[in-house]
Amino acid sequence: MSDLKEILVNKKNCKSIWFMRQAGRYLPEFRKIRLQNKDFIKLCLDSELSSEITLQPIKRFNLDSAIIFSDILMVPYALGQKVEFIKHMGPKLKEFNFNHFKNNNKKSFTQKLQPVYQAISKTRNKLCKEKSLIAFVGAPWTLLIYMLDLKLDKEKIDYQKIKLKREEIILILNKLNEYLFIHIENQINAGADVVQIFDSWAGLIRPEDFVNYCIEPNFKLVNLCKKKNIPVICFPRGIGRNYKKFNDVVRPNGLNIDYEVDPKWAKKNLKNVVIQGGLDPKILLNSEKDIMSSAKKYLDTFQDLPYVFNLGHGLLPSTDPDKVKKLIKFYRNY
Numbered sequence: 001m002s003d004l005k006e007i008l009v010n011k012k013n014c015k016s017i018w019f020m021r022q023a024g025r026y027l028p029e030f031r032k033i034r035l036q037n038k039d040f041i042k043l044c045l046d047s048e049l050s051s052e053i054t055l056q057p058i059k060r061f062n063l064d065s066a067i068i069f070s071d072i073l074m075v076p077y078a079l080g081q082k083v084e085f086i087k088h089m090g091p092k093l094k095e096f097n098f099n100h101f102k103n104n105n106k107k108s109f110t111q112k113l114q115p116v117y118q119a120i121s122k123t124r125n126k127l128c129k130e131k132s133l134i135a136f137v138g139a140p141w142t143l144l145i146y147m148l149d150l151k152l153d154k155e156k157i158d159y160q161k162i163k164l165k166r167e168e169i170i171l172i173l174n175k176l177n178e179y180l181f182i183h184i185e186n187q188i189n190a191g192a193d194v195v196q197i198f199d200s201w202a203g204l205i206r207p208e209d210f211v212n213y214c215i216e217p218n219f220k221l222v223n224l225c226k227k228k229n230i231p232v233i234c235f236p237r238g239i240g241r242n243y244k245k246f247n248d249v250v251r252p253n254g255l256n257i258d259y260e261v262d263p264k265w266a267k268k269n270l271k272n273v274v275i276q277g278g279l280d281p282k283i284l285l286n287s288e289k290d291i292m293s294s295a296k297k298y299l300d301t302f303q304d305l306p307y308v309f310n311l312g313h314g315l316l317p318s319t320d321p322d323k324v325k326k327l328i329k330f331y332r333n334y
C-alpha cells in the first residue's frame with residue numbers, strides 16, 4: 001500500500017513517494033507549456049493547463065501522489081496584491097497597502113481563485129483513486145515575507161521592520177489565517193485528499209517570536225484540516241531542533257524535514273507523526289552513486305516506520321529528469 005492519505009491517517013509501517021516541485025521547470029514538457037504562457041499567475045489560473053501540468057510527473061514517473069500546480073502566492077494575488085515573476089529574480093509583489101488588505105472580502109477572494117478549485121476537481125477526476133491529490137498553502141509568516149518584501153538577500157530578512165511593526169504584523173498574520181482557512185476549505189471541497197502547509201522561511205523567525213509567528217498560525221491551520229478529516233503535512237523549513245517542539249505542539253499528521261535535520265535525530269525526537277522528506281535536492285545534481293547512497297541513508301533510518309520519501313526542499317530546475325527516474329527506481333526496488 002502506498003496511498004499517502006492512508007499512511008498519514010493510519011500511520012501504518014508503509015512507504016510512499018512524491019517530490020516537492022515535481023511539477024516544474026526541470027521537466028521539458030513543463031518548459032514547453034511555460035514558453036507559450038509568459039504570465040505565471042495566468043498559467044496558474046488556467047485550470048486545463050494547471051491540471052495537465054499537475055499530471056505530467058505522474059505520467060512520466062508514476063509517483064504515488066500529485067500536488068496541484070499552483071503557487072503559495074496565489075493568496076496575496078487574490079487579496080489584491082499584484083504578483084509578478086521576474087526571470088532569475090523570483091517573485092516581486094506590488095507594494096503592500098494595509099487599508100486595501102483589510103478591505104478584502106471573502107466572496108471575491110474565492111471568486112478569484114475559482115480556477116484553482118476547478119483544476120483540483122478536474123485533476124481528481126483524472127487521477128486514479130489509489131493516488132492522493134495534495135493541495136497546499138503557504139503559512140502566514142512565509143507569505144508575509146513576500147507581501148511586505150522583507151527579504152534582503154537569499155537567507156536574510158529585515159527584522160528591524162518586523163520589530164517596529166509588531167502590532168500590524170500580528171493583525172496581518174491573523175487576517176491571512178482567515179483567508180487561508182477559506183482557501184484550504186475550498187481546495188478540500190474541490191477534491192483535495194491531503195493538505196501541505198509550506199512555511200519555507202520559518203527558520204528566519206527569532207526565538208522570541210517563534211510561538212506567535214510559526215507555531216500558532218500552523219496550529220490553527222492544522223486543526224482546521226483535522227476538523228475536516230483531511231490529513232495535513234507541515235514543512236517549517238530551517239527550524240532545526242525546534243522541529244521537536246513544533247511537532248509536540250502543532251501535531252500534524254505528517255512532518256517534512258529539511259536537509260539540515262539529521263534523520264536519526266528525527267527518528268528519535270519526532271514521535272506520533274509520519275516523517276516525510278529530508279534528502280538534499282542538490283544531491284540530485286551529483287553522480288548516481290551519490291544519489292543512491294544518500295537516499296539509502298533515509299530509507300535505512302526509517303525502514304521500520306511509516307515514511308514518505310521526498311526531499312528536504314523542492315526539486316531544482318537544473319535537475320536531470322533521468323536521475324529522478326533512477327532515484328524512483330531505486331526506491332521501488334529497495
Ligand code: CP3
Pocket residue numbers: 019020021022023024025034040067068069070071072073085090091136138198200314
Ligand atoms: O510541483 C509542485 O510542487 C507544485 C507547485 C508549486 C509551485 N510553487 C509552482 C511554481 C508549489 C508547491 C510551490 C510552492 C511555493 N511557491 C513555495 C513553498 C515551497 C518552497 O519552495 O519553499 C514558495 C516559497 C513559492 C514562491 C515562489 N514561486 C518562488 C520563490 C518562485 C520563484 C523561484 C522558484 O523557486 O521557482 C515561484 C515560481 C514557481 N512556482 C515556479 C513553479 C513551477 C517556477 C515558475 C517559472 O518561472 O517557470
